[in-house]
Amino acid sequence: MDSIEQKILQIIDAHRDALQAMADDLFHHAEQGYHEYRTASIVSDYLKKLGLSVQEGLAATGVRADIGNGQGPRIALIGELDGLACPDHPAATADGFAHACGHYAQIVCMLGAALALSDPEVAAHLDGTAAIFAVPAEEYLDASVREEVRRSHGILSSGGKCELLRRGLMDDIDLAVTTHSHMAGRGSTDADLMLGCSACTGFIGKTIYMHGRAAHAAAAPHLGANALNAACLGMSALGMIRETFEEKDCVRVHPYIRKGGDAINIVPSEVVVDMMVRARTQEAIEKVSEKVDNCFRGAAMAIGCEAEIVNSQGYMPCPERLPEAVLQEAAALLGPDVRVCSIPAGVCNTASTDVGDLFAVMPVLNFTFGGSCGALHSRDYAVTDPETAHILPAKLMALLAYRLLKDGAARARDITASYAAPFTKEGYRKYIQETFPAPEDAR
Ligand SMILES: [Zn+2]
Incomplete structure (x- = not known):
């Protein structure tokens, strides 16, 4: 010293x-x-x-x-x-x-x-x-x-x-x-x-704005397009693709619903899901991110909604x-x-x-x-x-x-x-x- x-x-x-x-x-x-x-x-x-x-x-x-x-x-x-x-x-x-x-x-x-x-x-x-x-x-x-x-x-x-x-x-x-x-x-x-x-791991932030159509939840649900159902279906799909995440990539995808609807007697017309998509390399992050997008786009199509997806800068x-x-x-x-x-x-x-x-x-x-x-x-x-x-x-x-x-x-x-x-x-x-x-x- x-x-x-x-x-x-x-x-x-x-x-x-x-x-x-x-x-x-x-x-x-x-x-x-x-x-x-x-x-x-x-x-x-x-x-x-x-x-x-x-x-x-x-x-x-x-x-x-x-x-x-x-x-x-x-x-x-x-x-x-x-x-x-x-x-x-x-x-x-x-x-x-x-x-x-x-x-x-x-x-x-x-x-x-x-x-x-x-x-x-x-x-x-x-x-x-x-x-x-x-x-x-x-x-x-x-x-x-x-x-x-x-x-x-x-x-x-x-x-x-x-x-x-x-x-x-x-x-x-x-x-x-x-x-x-x-x-x-x-x-x-x-x-x-x-x-x-x-x-x-690094990550990107992802927000899914699921757009549907409001209607009376009891009198006329057939006139609506339920954004909450589409978001939930998207999350189920996300669960089903987890088996494709590779161990070596240390993938973590963790969503939560920030907005689930507007009122209890209205078919939800807008639902917002935030999540972080993490992995060990930038390439893996981008690959998984695309798969996640497909989950929510496919779910939106099934329910008659539209998924607007915004990616935000996370960390490398x-x-x-x-x-x-x-x-x-x-x-x-x-x-x-x-x-x-x-x-x-x-x-x-x-x-x-x-x-x-x-x-x-x-x-x-x-x-x-x-x-x-x-x-x-x-x-x-x-x-x-x-x-x-x-x-x-x-x-x-x-x-x-x-x-x-x-x-x-x-x-x-x-x-x-x-x-x-x-x-x-x-x-x-x-x-x-x-x-x-x-x-x-x-x-
Ligand atoms: Zn810290």
């Missing part, structure tokens, strides 16, 4: 109580994606107090501040701002939002790293730039919220990272560092830190990325008492994250942390060990950033040079624009 690494650890240790108090406050004030105004202002104030120049309001609520020499390589240290709707969680706000996915801990981690890296002596040793980047909206939003933020902020991507990429606000970033509460290994690991990124799949040596070395600096493991190889996490969209254009170094119990996205999610959930990740993120950027940023340069991104940033934008054209009024 060199003297700068010692200093990084000392700085975070010296501010432990303040970071823990912040964690407690953020945990009890979860906010919906693209509405994280309170959290964003806490992030922004904290960074300003460190003497950093802060950009705010990026894709509604994103916040960024750069530390280092202002040159490349530029690495983004990412913290996700949003909570999720989980009204029965004990720490839920009056609006029903809770940090049942632990994103608040990422913010503490990111700010703890900013605290250490912005120390003048530490910052002077960064041969590149660490962009402290609080990003909005990791959790996929319901269609009604997506529509609201499109109208209020011109947001076209549900995922905050996707929207930042779409707006070119990450064009100068070469590499991203992300973190999360344990995911794939959750419940199966007692490690404090798990290094690397398991493969995750994450590739598996085993931990780089630099990540393992940084974790080793935390001492022999910290239990560190690598992701299990060959496991696909069937959930999705917009980190997949980062992977589409740049290398991502990821680790997950323990210190909590209960299933993610459930009322049981709780912190059991604040040191492991809040302080250790901050130390690892800071040490990793320093190791990537010291000595001419050799490690960051090696990783970016050897990463074959599926898209250029411009190519990514083009693909998204062509695949999910913006509605007329947003163009």
